[in-house]
Amino acid sequence: MNGKNSELIILSVVMGFIFVLMSLLIPGQFLRIENLQSMAFQLPELGLLSLAMMITMLTGGIDLSIIATANLTGIVTALILKNSVLAGTEATVPGAIILLAVVTGLFTALIIGLINGLLVAVVNVSPILATLGTMTLVKGLAIVITKGYVISGLPNVIRFIGNGVIAGIPVGAILFTLCALLMSLILNRTPFGFSVYMLGSNPTATYYSGINNKLVLIKTYLISSLYAGFAALIMISRFNSAKAGYGESYLLVTILVSVLGGTSATGGFGKVSGLVLALIILQFVSSGLNLLRISSFLTITIWGLIIIFVMIVNYLGSKYRKRGVV
Secondary structure (H helix, E strand, C coil), rough: CHHHHHHHHHHHHHHHHHHHHHHHHCHHHHCCCHHHHHHHHHHHHHHHHHHEEEEEEECCCCCCCHHHHHHHHHHHHHHHHHHHHCCHHHHHHHHHHHHHHHHHHHHHHHHHHHHHHHHCCCCCCCHHHHHHHHHHHHHHHHHHHCCCCEEECCCCCHHCCCCCCCCEHHHHHHHHHHHHHHHHHHHCCHHHHHHHHHHHHHHHHHHCCCCCCCCHHCCCCCCCCHHHHHHHHHHHHHHHCCCCCCCCCCCHHHHHHHHHHHCCCCCCCCCCCHHHHHHHHHHHHHHHHHHHCCCHHHHHHHHHHHHHHHHHHHHHHHHHHCCCCC
């Protein structure tokens, strides 16, 4: 049995077990359409941020600036929209202004990604130090722009992204699904994706195979920041506001989701499908414990136990495969 496929099987079994367990413990609440829909509303922003983290981890790096990037993207977008709302009414904000706000916000995210990429690839700064520096810089800039206040009162069309539904499915969940499919396509069906995996596995061999390592790293951090920008659009639409400090608790969770999903901390291995399964597992646990009125602090503890359990099972499976048992 292939090692990476076995990890997906283990995650699928864990997900199924938790779903059945929660369904038996609280059948009248967990299986309700409203609860399943609520989970679908909560998952997209964390999912997009986790994808942003995952792609940098595949190269053996990390991006600690994704939350700060998302917040600054949201602030820039919200400022343009807010000024348009003040100039008219929510119902009459021109589509061109909304498009300008979104494009400008995403362009801001790309600039941050370019800075990260240049620091890591060209200046050869350690990814953790480079992105820690940009995280601090971007967060400080966001606080200066907003003066610590919340920017609220966005147009209805923006709020629809995070709160609207199409055929009963949250718009945010649809966007996350499309972005996850796109990421999977990039990683598994393009030369760039092949280069990302090679770079994470063996940078020296990648270089001597004729691949431009620096260019691959720059593109990787650009994509990471772009996905953080997509997450920002969902965040500001869900909260109908933008702020410098939103989502700070997500940073470590994105690393947790990536590792739980099978992404190697040293790079070279990881699948989008594994990350999605990990997201669903954590969402099932969080939603179920919330319905059971159990402390959110205990939820974090259980998340930790799940990742330790999965890593132990994967280690034992790998050990048995090496002995020829599997």
